[in-house]
Amino acid sequence: MAKVYKVDETFDHTLFIGASCAFGVFDGVHRGHRFLIDQAKRTAAESGGKSIALTFDIDPDERFHADRLKKLMTNEQRVKALADTGVDCVVVLPFTPAFSAQSPMAFMDATFGGCAPYAMHVGTDFRFGAKAAGTVSELHEWGDSRGTRICSHDLESFDGRPITATRIRLLLGDCKVAAAIELLGHPYTFEGVVQQGRGQGNDMGFATANLQLPAMMQVLGEAVYAAYVTVDGVRYKSAMSVGVAPTFADATATCEAHILDFDGKIYGDTIKVEPVEFLRPMIKFDSVDELIATVKGNIEWVRENL
Structure with missing residues (x-):
């Protein structure tokens, strides 16, 4: 199992130097998430750096839409599942009001503390910063200016449709357990x-x-x-x-x-x-x-x- 780091005042951001990160919430740690993580492991092997699953301590929607949020995993289950994916480590960012209110570029700088990674893998729908205003295009700008290779990936598909946590939750809500498990790639x-x-x-x-x-x-x-x-x-x-x-x-x-x-x-x-x-x-x-x-x-x- 990978080592889990919780980012606080004692966290050493130099862990990111030379690393390849898969960045996301990862609710369910489903087949699409595992594809991103596998890509991070691949580029880490190329560079000789660490492979890192980078996530938050809570689902951001717990802060903004808790009244209507449905989740496939508790936060503790999600972090443990990420640690079991074969990455070298899991880094857990505290999704505080101050952290989430930063502009997209400040959000990324705060995430890496001046130690930009070798590569970062995200889905093409990745958003970041205050009000989720940051786009993948802006992420490429940030990476270009800091020497980070940004790898944005189309979502993994099944039956011609993207594999997403929302799709899995809807299947479970419709009692279609077997179909949901197929997309998860592991038991629910x-x-x-x-x-x-x-x-x-x-x-x-x-x-x-x-x-x-x-x-x-x-x-x-x-x-x-x-x-x-x-x-x-x-x-x-x-x-x-x-x-x-x-x-x-x-x-x-x-x-x-x-x-x-x-x-x-x-x-x-x-x-x-x-x-x-x-x-x-x-x-x-x-x-x-x-x-x-x-x-x-x-x-x-x-x-x-x-």
């Missing part, structure tokens, strides 16, 4: 703390682990899914529902996972959920017996097919 996962639930599942013979996710992490569409759940490093099959349980009048939006062949007490524990297959939409059943029969059928499908 999220984590949550197990909370006390309504208790109906236990009464009906299929206890569930109940998670409440922050609004910005509620990306997956309301439905029932086949999934894996990891508890204390052990991966179990699971039948999982996301959203409102319409059969119960007092239901609230939640994620409930029935973990097959598991009966431990995990209230307060953090578990990882990996949805892999859409099973059915959320349904309002005419009776509790119909609900039980359907859920048991979902559980059996998971047992036989995952």
Whole structure:
């Protein structure tokens, strides 16, 4: 795993000298992001410098549009995933109000602290500086004046359309998990703390682990899914529902996972959920017996097919 540097008053900007950087937010660290990172590794090998994934400590939209932001990864998951891509190091910039309010050229100078890298790789839609006013054209001007090779790349495509975090989020919102995973290039996962639930599942013979996710992490569409759940490093099959349980009048939006062949007490524990297959939409059943029969059928499908 690559070393992670958080930029503060002790950070040594000479790390950038001779380096090749892939610069972006990288939510999801999807196939398009990995292409950029691979390009940085390629030019680093040419120059003999370090390959660096350069990112922010938060998604900039958390500062400007937190009320409508949806994310594929927490900031901690994103930085860890970047560290696992094979780069030499990850550099994490603090996206403070003062930093984000700088003009595009001042923004870049502050980023590198007078130690411009050998090369920098970005997507052609890359924007930077106050109000995202800086364009790739201006980035080339900055690079030309400081001896940095700016490499802007068209977005990686799949089925004739660019791979973007927005496209993946929309697929997940439409319950198209398999298609989203194809674009991510790795499993889609999220984590949550197990909370006390309504208790109906236990009464009906299929206890569930109940998670409440922050609004910005509620990306997956309301439905029932086949999934894996990891508890204390052990991966179990699971039948999982996301959203409102319409059969119960007092239901609230939640994620409930029935973990097959598991009966431990995990209230307060953090578990990882990996949805892999859409099973059915959320349904309002005419009776509790119909609900039980359907859920048991979902559980059996998971047992036989995952």
